[in-house]
Amino acid sequence: MYERYHIHQEVTAPRFRPVPKFIIQRAGNCINCGKCERNCVYGVHMRRDDDPRRMADPLSQFCKDCFRCIAGCPQRALTISVGAEFTSLGSGGWTPQRVTTVWNESETGKVPVFGAGYRGMFSGPGYDAMWTDMSEIVRPTRDGIHGREHISTNVLICRNPPFLEFGPKGELLTPMAESIDLPVPFVFDLAALKESTKGIMQGLDQAAKELHTLLMVPVDKVEAYGMDLSSGRVVPIVGDDAGNEVSKMPEQVRFIELSDANRLKERVKAVRAARGGMIVGTRVKADAELESRLVDIACEADVIHVLFDEEGRESGGRYARDALRSYHKVLVKAGIRDEVTIIAGGGIAAAEQVPKSIICGTDVVSLDDALMVSLGCRMCHSCKGECPADLANAPSEYVKGRVVNMANAWRDQLLEVLGAMGIKEVRRLRGETGRAIFQEDAERDSFAGIFRGDVIG
Amino acid sequence: MESSAQGCTSVEAGAQQFDAKEEPKTGLAVDIGAQGIPGLRVVSGKGEMMLFSRDQSDIPQLLKDMLLNYRPDAVVQPSTAEAIVAILGYAERRDLKVVPRGISSSPFGGAVPVDGGIVIDLSSMNGIINVDPSQKRATVLAGARWSDIDHELGKSGLRLITSPSSKFSTVGGWIAGGGIGIGSLGGGHLSENVLTVKVANPKGVRTYVKGEEDFRRLFGSEGQLGVIVEATMMVKTKDPSSKPHLIVLQELKDAIDLAISLKRLDPIPEDLIYFSPNKMAYSNDLLHLDILPQGHALLVTSSNEASEKAIVSLMASKGVTEAGEHLARLLSHDRYFPMKLRRIGPGMLGAEVLTPTAKLEDMLAKAEELCEAFALDPLLEVHFLQGKDSLMLCYYPTDQGNQMLYALDAVKSMIVTASLVDMGARPYSLGIWNNSFVDSLPEEEMTGMSRSKKRMDPSQMFNSGKYFKLKGRTFGIPSMLLTPMVAGNGLKIMSSMSSTLSPFLRAATAVAKRTMGPKSRDPLKELADQCAMCGACVAVCPAYNLIGDERVTARGKLVTARTLIDGGKISEEHAQRTFLCMRCKACEQVCQSKLGLMDAYDDLESRLEKRYKRDAKEIEAFVKFAESSDIYEELIDKGLVLGSPKNGMGGERDV
Known part of the structure; x- marks a missing residue:
């Protein structure tokens, strides 16, 4: 029976007085x-x-x-x-506005209201220098969250074959790999959260259950967090001894991540030997060399989980906006983009950055700091001293409520963005850079040539 | 009968309704209530009636009790002309006297009963019927406030030609009261600017048109000819080139000479006032600043561009320099707040006379000399007028908290008036307290007045017992004291003997100051004593505009405070009235004495709360009712007080 995906959200009041803007x-x-x-x-x-x-x-x-x-x-x-x-709230990419917006989303589960419009800045670093297409914003049938037509936010995590082979009788010869169908294009990356008490982890587990999404957890922490690999929600992050680890896992685990891409070929082989059909992903730090190694990585791993820094940049300083477009292009040129799934994480600080990441070339977005902010974290410069949000004592019910609410608000905003573009499903958006205006392009189109042929940007 | 039932003031606005608790009616009010006259509110509470037994002046209780039957038998507030005619008919059938009343901002007792009767309070008939910008005319009801009319006119780029110093007084009141005020030099007497007046009598409403003999008699008639219902007046276009100028000279003679030259200018200035050096000193004191230059000051306001040029060139030719424009504007604004002086007292008394301009110098000198002899420190003002007369004001602070001193100072004001009358002046207003100077009015004016009275009020019902024949209690004997025969001659003798009398008065004053003053002063009582009872707060009070009970206004509350502190009786309903307030501060803004009323209200409420409980439900219901009413909405849109939206951001905004 068809069941429309629905996130059940409930108002979850903050534990402390919110900071008024x-x-x-x-x-x-x-x-x-x-x-x-x-x-x-x-x-x-x-x-x-x-x-x-x-x-x-x-x-x-x-x-x-x-x-x-x-x-x-x-x-x-x-x-x-x-x-x-x-x-004084937030730091880096987490502007005060972003922190309080996530707070509000996590409290109400609703699309945020900003009041008297937005007076600028109209651009900024990273994703702030791109604007998504709204050409179909008045199209009534696909009008965002209130539209009559269903808009799909589902994404697949899997390796796709480059082509399909059929036998003489029309039967499919190509073996189909395992795939995981996520109803939302984001997963939770718990590998490096600012606070990782059992209460928080339990709450995140319940939230993932409600949302039907995944949690990336270092395999040695699974027990300590009170999680169960047989729930099917947990994506264990395994180290060097990948083959051995995987052989001990229950069959509900269909997707594992390697902690890094060292000795990738060998480790992937070991995993596949231990469990055929396992989706193998690898976590890779976004750095200057990644782009040149990407095709090699894609040949081995099914999923590439790119980790940007807290500000959403490569270690060389390039923003994910530009890095992801380059990665995408490299893989397209090599003719293997559709074969792998890219997950991008790090620095995601607002709902609009999910579709923007996807436009730039990722399939799925992984959330980390945003989960903490949802719980009331102020993203101070450092966690020294007493936590003003008392995250350590956040109860699991509260964590679940807040994170589910945020996820719902983010998904609703994704629907609005897709509706405004007239797009029916989010998978169509991947790498569709034509669906966005990039600041440098707009400036070039408008101003190039007017200063004696000088090109700006 | 309704007599024993609990009465209710029930008003409706939108979906909300509010019933203020009201005392049961007693006496005549029961019978009037039973008539069921539509559009007529019958005042029932004793506490509310109390407000109608006095005006701006506060005469020592003992003197009042002895002299007059000043307590009205009933008070009604009509909202239509028909209601007025009906109540007049009722009064005629019962042979009752009638006292028409505006907002009672005069201190001379013109609107205070001397022989009981029905007081007709017109202050809630405050509608502005029509403004005709093409003809430059405005038609208003008798209770309309000058401030409201000016505000309404402003929308069409118009303004009033003249107005009384209390802009929050009523049109009917100023017609009946005198008609000389701010702008009278350029605009003339009020009677020259009013075109028609509708007057109610028991038979109906009759319109009097400019030119008729009875029309002119209405001005200054003090309610003795009928009840003024409506008036149509001329107005003028706002002229941005009109500007005030302040000139301060060291010699009185120079100031008067310059004033006479200014008065002769063509075009004639809009307004011209002389201020004595003391006025400037008092103004500095009240400001807690030392910005106004000392000396004999003239404040002249030009009426248009040509008049502005004429004033400037006259000053240049005489070689006088003017003080800064900001000071001129400050004093110009202060013209509307003459009662500020009360804060120094607390309390003030004085004399107001019309004097020939030619004798001005002598008159001013005489007033100074007398006050000096009586140990008074007066401020003198002269409002120059068209024609040969000028209006001279002599005010001095007194201490109302010291009843003996206050009574002495009151006598002194009579002597000053008497002396000036003796020199050829005449009182500006008679009322009760200046009654003894009736014979100083020109013969033909008196006979003309008598003729009009016979024609317009054959049954002698309107404000009777005033200067045609002052009537008092106790077979009228004590009131004889205030007739020209007794008091007039007595005062004349006193004034002629003032040099002999003054040492005695000085000594008595010194004793009174030393020994009779209150041991300790209650700050609330002191504040209540500073209240001028001018009624400016009544015009702007949203609570009053909604329920029509003056006890909710600032002056009503301060009378309540005084009664409470003096140990008087206050009914439960009366106490609850005090809490019906929107805390909008409009009263503070218009307060002539610039009193800090909000703190006083809190103080009064906490005192009342100790004795009577605070009805939180009634307060909440009242606030909800007010917020949903159109009347309140209109007041807020107006900014409650004229010009207040400009206070915040320097200019009107179309939001």
Whole structure:
């Protein structure tokens, strides 16, 4: 029976007071007229409980920057500003806005509301210098999450044969490899989380179960995290002794990752000997040499899990946006792009970066820091000192609720993006760079030649 | 009968409804209520009635009790002309006297009963019927406030020609009260700018048109000819080149000479006021600053571009320099807040007379001299007018917290008035307290007034017992004290003997100051004493505009505070009224005395809460009701107080 994929989300309140982006201040010339209360749909302005004739202090954390209260105040008594605590949130690619957006998504499970539009910057480093196609945004039948037509977010993890062979009677001769069908194009990479208590890991396991996605876990930690390989959700990360490790695994494990690509051929062979049909992936650090080794790796491993740094860059500094496009091109040139699955991880900090990664050439995105932020992590510069989010004591129920909510919000945003493009399934988006505008292209198209033929960018 | 049933002020707005608790009606109110006159609110609570037994002045209780029956038998608030005619008919049938009342911002008792009767409070008939920009005319109901009219006119680029110093007083009140105010030099007396006045009597409503004898008599008639219902007046176009100028001179004579030259300019300036050096000093004190230059000051406001040029060239030819424009604008704005002086007292008293401009110098000198002799520290103001007269004001701070001193100072003001009248002046307004100067009015004015009275009020029901025949209690004997025969002559004698009298008055004052003052002053009481009772707060109060009970306004609350502190009786319903407030601060903005009212309300409420419980449900219901009402919405859109939206960001915005 057909069952439409649905993520069950439930509001999961934060464990600590959220940091408001906007601070609303009420000046002394307020006349308690209550217009702000009627204008605000988010509940920032309320009359005082103990004396309804007076306005209470504004609840800034609910403010969405819509300016209705500011514009509607007959006394011009309200002031809005960006709070100092807010601006101190996050580090690197995790801007304060991204941190709080993930918090909100994790609380409500809904597509975020940004209020009074976006006034710029209109571009930035990495994925911020590309904009996805919205040419079909008014197409009613495929209109994002509310559309009548189903939009598929499923992706496959597998090795595809380069071509199919059929016998004289039309029977398929090519042996079909194992494949894993994920309903969402993201998996959880638990190899290097900032906090890894059992509570968090249990919660993530439950979240993965709800979402029908996978968890990448170092094989020696599986037990400590209280996970079960026979659940089928866990992708064990194995080291040098891959063949031996795999032979001990229950049959529900269909996909393993090698911790690195050293002695790749040998180790893959050992795994295949221990368990035929196992999907073998390898984790590879994104560095300057990767591009030249990629074709060789792709010949051995079924899945290449590329690990960018926290900022979403190669070790040489190139952003995933550009690196992934190069990798994709290299594999396309070699004629083997469709044979392997690429998973890209590291630095993913917003819902929109999932489709952007896919446009640049990855099949699946792996999440790491985003999972922590979902739990309330502030992405401080370092984890020294007391954790303001007290992640160590996050209970598993809370973890599950938050992460499921975030996943739902991200998937809904993916649907919106796909709907706006008029695309029916996310697999069609992979490597479709024509579905995005890249800043340097736009600048070249607009300005090249106007300065005596100089080309910009 | 409704007498024993709990009455309710029930008002509807939108879907919401609010019932304020009201005291059961007693006495005459029961009978009037039973008439079922539509559009008529009958005031029932004793506490609310109390507000209608006085005006801006606060006469020592003992004196009032002895002299007059100042307590109204009933108070009604009509909202239509038909309701007024109906209640007048009722009064005529029962042979009851009627006292029409605006917002009672005059201190002379014109709207205070002397013989009981029904007070008709017109302050809630405040509609602006029509503004005609092509004809430059506005038609308004009697209770309309000058501030509201100006605001409405502003939308069509128009403004008032003249207005009283309290812009929050009523149109009907100023017609009946006097008609001289800000802008009178350029715009003339109010009677010159009003075209028609509708007046109600028991038979119906009659329209009086400019040119008729009775039309002119309505101005300054103090409610003795009928109930003013509606008026149509001329207005003018706003002129951005109109500007105030402040000139400060060291000699009084130079100031008066310059004023006379300014007055003779063509085109005539819009407004011209003389301020004595003391006025400048008081203004500095009130500002806690030292920015206004000391000396004899003239504040002249040009009426248009040509007038602006004429003023500037006159000043150049006389070689006088003017003070900074910001100071001129500051004083110009202060013209609308003459009661600020009360904060120094707390309390103020004074005399207002019309004096021939030719005698101005002598008059000012006399006033100074008398006040000096009486140990008073007065500020003097002269508002120059068209024609031969000018309006001279002599105000001084007094201490209302010291009843003995206050009574002495009140007597002094009478003597000052008497002395000036003796020199050829006449009181600006008579009311009750200046009644003894009736005979200083020109003969023909008095006989004309009598003729009009006979024609318009044959049954002698309107505000009777005032200057045609002051009526008082106890067979009228004590009130004789205030007739020209007794008090007038007495005061004349006193004024002629002022040099002999003054040492006595000085000594008495010194004793009063030393011994009679209160041991410790309650800050709330002191604040209540600083209140001028001018009623500006009434016009802007959303709570009052919604439920029509003056006890919710600032002046109502301060009277409540005084009653509470003096140990008077306050009913449960009266106490609860105090809590019906939107904390919108409109009252603070318009307060003539610039009082810090919000803290006072908190103080008063906490005192009331100790004795009566605070009805949180009623407060909440009231706030919800107010927020859903159109009246409140309109007030907020107006910014509650004129011009306040400009305070925040420097200019109106179309949001």
